[in-house]
Amino acid sequence: MGSPVSSTRAVPRRTDAAPGRPLLEVRDLRVEYRTSYGLTNAVNGLSYSVNRGETLAILGESGSGKSVAARAVLGIIESPPGYVTGGEVLFDDVDLLTLSRKELRRIRGERIAIIFQDALTALNPVFTVGFQIAEMFRVHRGLSHADASTRAAELLDRVRIPNARNRIGDYPHQFSGGMRQRVMIAMAIALEPDLLIADEPTTALDVTVQAQIMALLAELRHDLGMGLVLITHDLGVVAEVADHAVVMYAGRGIEYGSIAEVYDGPAHPYTRALMRSIPRADQKGGRLEAIDGSPPNLSAIPAGCEFHPRCPLAEDMCATDRPDAVEVAPGRRAACHFGAEVVRGER
Numbered sequence: 001m002g003s004p005v006s007s008t009r010a011v012p013r014r015t016d017a018a019p020g021r022p023l024l025e026v027r028d029l030r031v032e033y034r035t036s037y038g039l040t041n042a043v044n045g046l047s048y049s050v051n052r053g054e055t056l057a058i059l060g061e062s063g064s065g066k067s068v069a070a071r072a073v074l075g076i077i078e079s080p081p082g083y084v085t086g087g088e089v090l091f092d093d094v095d096l097l098t099l100s101r102k103e104l105r106r107i108r109g110e111r112i113a114i115i116f117q118d119a120l121t122a123l124n125p126v127f128t129v130g131f132q133i134a135e136m137f138r139v140h141r142g143l144s145h146a147d148a149s150t151r152a153a154e155l156l157d158r159v160r161i162p163n164a165r166n167r168i169g170d171y172p173h174q175f176s177g178g179m180r181q182r183v184m185i186a187m188a189i190a191l192e193p194d195l196l197i198a199d200e201p202t203t204a205l206d207v208t209v210q211a212q213i214m215a216l217l218a219e220l221r222h223d224l225g226m227g228l229v230l231i232t233h234d235l236g237v238v239a240e241v242a243d244h245a246v247v248m249y250a251g252r253g254i255e256y257g258s259i260a261e262v263y264d265g266p267a268h269p270y271t272r273a274l275m276r277s278i279p280r281a282d283q284k285g286g287r288l289e290a291i292d293g294s295p296p297n298l299s300a301i302p303a304g305c306e307f308h309p310r311c312p313l314a315e316d317m318c319a320t321d322r323p324d325a326v327e328v329a330p331g332r333r334a335a336c337h338f339g340a341e342v343v344r345g346e347r
């Protein structure tokens with residue numbers, strides 16, 4: 001266990017002013033890209049909420065819109081060509097989509113942090129990791145060089161970088177992939193955000209290190225009382241740490257539920273196919289199944305249910321009628337005409 005980190009909070013929290021409300025509530029988010037090649041509907045209706053101290057997993061194959069949606073929440077979509085065309089992003093009941101760039105920048109630094117998948121490119125190669133972490137404290141908290149360096153060493157210790165005090169003078173390339181990701185996590189939690197978004201935080205790491213990083217994120221979420229959003233295409237890494245899950249397909253949230261329900265009793269045929277495609281320690285024997293076909297091109301999403309060309313349960317109506325994500329069981333939502341039957345195991 002690393003040493004405790006002194007509190008660095010300077011921006012007042014509004015959460016206490018809105019008891020019972022989610023920390024983050026995303027409603028029907030829509031993002032499109034307009035390029036010379038045409039229109040790409042990257043996010044076509046994504047809704048979810050996260051409370052303090054909770055972890056939400058956003059699951060889906062590459063290209064399903066997960067990362068674009070996260071960037072839209074943070075207001076870091078490159079525009080042009082990307083545009084948020086609809087929805088609300090309520091953070092402590094304030095719609096982030098209505099804020100100025102300056103207001104958003106302040107919230108991003110202080111209250112919402114993000115970890116990207118590639119720590120090597122996210123860190124500046126020409127500055128030591130200690131300098132880069134200390135910079136957060138100098139810029140945002142006005143600490144002296146010496147105090148900021150002390151805080152940086154505390155944070156490296158907190159994320160379990162061995163011999164932290166002696167490593168603040170090392171450069172990013174002198175750390176392993178797993179240790180670099182720990183440095184990124186240290187930077188992300190430096191200002192004690194209310195919400196941490198981790199976008200594929202373990203993609204480039206081996207399985208053992210993945211588990212360590214996930215355990216560290218879960219521990220920090222608990223200790224700091226943050227909300228945590230974990231975005232991943234790797235279903236295996238989040239099962240142990242997430243409370244709830246959203247499954248995305250073709251830019252849309254197509255299933256919502258607790259992580260146990262989504263993993264053990266999917267309500268959408270796509271989720272079911274995804275779950276059958278991953279190895280599970282609690283299931284012996286049997287074959288892993290591949291999902292037929294490919295995810296749709298987001299510039300040409302099929303009419304009707306976007307999954308119908310690949311769906312083994314598709315019926316005629318699926319090719320013409322797009323199902324909304326509706327409640328199919330208590331606390332469960334799925335965008336499938338037969339979701340209630342699928343979740344009961346009748347299809």
Ligand code: SF4
Nearest residue numbers: 305308311318336337
């Ligand atoms: Fe399959 Fe039809 Fe359900 Fe879509 S609506 S997932 S095509 S059964």
